[in-house]
């Protein structure tokens with residue numbers, strides 16, 4: 001492992017790069033590529049709700065899910081977006097597809113970028129706790145985004161739903 005410390009916007013970040021290849025039996029290399037995390041006590045158990053993913057990068061909503069999360073919080077979908085979500089994007093078949101995701105919080109507990117604005121490359125790079133993480137678990141668990149619902153950190157990367165697949169769902173929904 002190669003370890004390098006650097007700063008982005010005054011926040012210290014440690015990047016750990018595997019020296020060679022990825023052991024398919026390791027935990028998801030999405031994590032090991034960014035920092036050393038406490039090892040899973042029993043990978044065969046899958047998700048044990050450690051909250052590590054919620055403290056790094058919130059999952060993307062799928063089409064039709066914003067309404068459920070808004071209803072759970074007693075908000076309109078428009079209010080949910082304006083208060084808690086950001087707009088992210090992926091390129092699908094040469095076309096830009098927009099999606100919604102919970103905003104990440106900065107170290108001061110405030111949104112890292114204003115809600116209802118577009119994520120940029122720097123925002124995507126920085127780690128940040130999801131606005132819906134309450135310290136113990138997900139505050140919208142019953143209506144959490146599809147990426148969160150499907151994500152298990154002990155999965156091999158191909159077994160988790162990636163951003164391209166979620167963006168395709170949005171594209172298909174828009175064309176329906």
Ligand code: SF4
Pocket residue numbers: 053054057058059102130131132133134137138139140141144145148
């Ligand atoms: S929406 Fe819930 S499950 Fe998803 S990252 Fe946020 S706190 Fe975690």
